[in-house]
Amino acid sequence: MNWNITAGRPVYVQLIEQLELAIVTGEYPPGSRIPAVRELAAEAGVNPNTMQRALQDLESRGLLQSQRTSGRIVSANQDTLHTLRVQRAEVYVADFLRQMHKLGYTQEETLELLQKATFPTVSNTKEES
Amino acid sequence: MQPVYEVHKLSKYYGRIRALDHLDLALAPGKLVGLLGPNGSGKTTLIKIGAGLLTPDQGSVLIGGMAPGPATKAIVSYLPDRMALPTEMTTKDVVSMYSDFFADFDRVKAQEMLRDLHLSDSQRIGSMSKGTQEKVQLCLVMSRAAKLYLLDEPLGGVDPAAREYILSTILRNYSEDSAVLFSTHLISDIEKVLDEVAILRQGKLLLHDSVDHLRQEKGMSVDEFFKEVFRC
Amino acid sequence: MLTKLLKYEYRATARFLLPLYLGVLFLIMLNVIFMRLGNSFAAFSGTPLYTAGIAILTVLCVLGFWAIFVISLVIAVQRFYGLLGMRGYLMFSLPVTADQLIASKLICSVSWFFAALLLGNVFFRMLDLPVTEGDMIIAPTFEAWFSFFLLCVALLAMLCCAFLFFYFCIALGGQWPQNRLLATVVCYFVITFVLQILMMILMFAIGFFTFTFMLPDQPAVSAAATGFFSNLTSGQIINLFTLFFILLFAVGDVILWLLTRHYLTKKLNLA
DSSP states (O other), rough: OOOOOOOTSSSSHHHHHHHHHHHHSSOTTTEEEEHHHHHHHHHHOOOOOHHHHHHHHHHHTTSEEEEETTTTEOOOHHHHHHHHHHHHHHHHHHHHHHHHHHHOOOOOHHHHHHHHOOOHHHHHHHHHH | OOSSEEEEEEEEETTTTTEEEEEEEETTOOOOEEEETTOOOOOOOOHHHTTTTTOSSEEEEEHHHHHHHHHHHHTTTEOOOOOOTTSOOOOOOOOOOOOOHHHHHHHHHHHHHHHTTTTTTTTGGSSSSHOOOOOHHHHHHHTTTOEEEEETTTTTSEEEHHHHHHHHHHTTTOOOOEEEEEEEEHHHHHHHGGGGGEEEEEEEEEEEEEEEHHHHHSSOHHHHHHHHHHHO | HHHHHHHHHEEEEEEEEHHHHEEEEEEHHHHHHHHHHHHHHHHHHHHHHHHHHHHHHHHHHHHHHHHHHHHHHHHHHHHHHHHHHHHHHHTTTOOOOOOHHHHHHHHHHHHHHHHHHHHHHHHHHHHHHHOOOOOOOOOOOOHHHHHHHHHHHHHHHHHHHHHHHHHHHHHHHHHHHHHGGHHHHHHHHHHHHHHHHHHHHHHHHHHHHIIIHHHHOOOHHHHHHHHHHTTTHHHHHHHHHHHHHHHHHHHHHHHHHHHHHHHHHHOBBOO
C-alpha cells in the first residue's frame, strides 16, 4: 500500500483517511486481514502508537474488527462501504469545485468541462500509469 | 508504570561548561522519543550517561529502576555517534561477539538485516566505508531485544535509502516494554515516527511533550517549532 | 563473562604475539641443534661456520627475547590504553564489571610475559652452560621446590604490580580526555617520582629508627631478632624474605587495583 503522509496535518487523521481509502477501493477487501500495527507503522513510516490510534478509530466505527490473537480483519459490510464511498466522493467533489471556483469557472462552465471529459476506464488508466 | 530511563537533577560539568544542568527527564516504556537540541546542548552527554560511559557529577540516573552498571548494560542497546567497532574484526566476528556477551541478541535477525543492507559477512570492518561501518553497527544494535535503545544520531552519515530502512527497522522493533531515545538533527524526517520529543538547550530541558500535543498547542510542526525557538 | 573477555583478549593479542613467540622458539631450536651438532661432531665445532653460526644465532636469540619482552609490554599497555579510547565505547557497553575488564587485561598481559620468562628459562637450559659454584641449583627436595614456587608467586605478584601501575596511570590519565596521552605520561612520571621519594624516606626512617632507637635501647629485642634469624636455615630465611615480598607486592596490587577500578567506575569519562 502506498502511504503518503504529509506535514501540516495531524498524522493520525491522514492515516485514517488512507486506511479508509484502502478499504473502499478494495485493497483490503472485506474479510481480509490487515498487517499488524508494527508492520503497518513501518510501512507508513509513522509511530506505532499513532497507527494504533488510527486503527482503533476505524475499529470503533465498525470498519475493522480486532480478533484477540490474530490481528484485525476488515469487517466493513456493503452498507458501511457505500457510506464511506459516498463520503469520500463528496469530499473530492467539494475540493474540485472549490478549486474550479478559484480558477474563475462558473458552475455551468464546470459542468460543460465535465461533460466533455473522458471518465477513466480500465484501459486508459493503464495507459496513464 | 516504571520509567525505563529516569534522570533526576542530573548534572555533568566539563570544567566550567555545564553539559547537563539539573536535568529531569523520564522515558516511559513503549515510547519513541526524539532528543532534539542544537549542538552542544547535552544530547550526547545524556545518552552516554544512560549507556554507562560517563558518570554524572550530580543527580541520579535509573535505568529500569537500577543504577548504571553491568545489569543496566545488559538491557541497554547503545548506538554511538561514531564508529566504535573493532576494526580488525570481520562482520561475522562482531556478530559472534555480540552474541557472546548479550543474552538478548538475536543472531538470525542481525544476519537478515546485514543481508538486506547488502553487507558482507567476511569483510574486515577496517576496510569498510564509513557509511557501511555505521550500517553494521546499527544492525547489531537493533538486533538486541533491549529495554532501552539509545541511538545517537543514527541517521547522520547514511544515505536516504538506508535512512528509510533504519527508520522502518526501528519501527518494526517497536515493543511495548522498551523505549527508544533517538537524538537527531533531521527533525522533519522523523517527526512522524516519534511519540514524544525532549528538547534540550544548554544542558537544560526546554520541553518534553508528545508530538501531537506540541503540534496542537503551537499550531506548527515540531520542525517549525524548533526552527523558531533556536533561530540564529 | 570473564572467560569470554579472556577469550577475546587472547585472540587479539595472539595475532601478534604468537608468531613472535614461535619465531623465537624456532631460533632457540636452531641454536640448540647447532650446539648439539657441535658437541657431537668435534670436527664441526672447529669450523668457522659453526663459530659464526653459533654467534649469530645466540645474538638473534637474545634480540628475540628483548623483542618479546618489549613488545609484550607495549601491547599490554596499548590494549589498556585503548580501553579508554575508541575501544572503550564497545567494552564499557558490555555487561561486565570494571573488575572483569581489569582482570581480563591483567591476566592476559601477565601470562604472555610469564610465557616469555618460561621461554627464557628453556633457552638457558638449552644453552647447557657448565655449572659453577655460585649457581643455585634446585635440589630435588620438597623445600627446594617450595622455595622455587614461592619465588614464582613473588614474581607473579611483582609483574601484576608493574602492569597494574601502568593501568592505574592510564586510568588516572583518562580524567583528562582531551589530552589523555599527555596526562597519562605525566601521571606515570609524577607518580614514579613520588613513589621513589616515598621509598627513600621510608627506607631512611626504618633504618634510622631501627638502628638508632630500637636496637640499642632494647637489647632484648635485638637479641631476640638475631636469635630468631640464626635459628633458621638459609632456606627458611629465603622463604621468609620471599613471603615478605609477596605480601608487599600483594598489598601494592590491591591498592593499585582498587584505585584503577575507582577511576573506571566512579570517574569514567569516555571522550
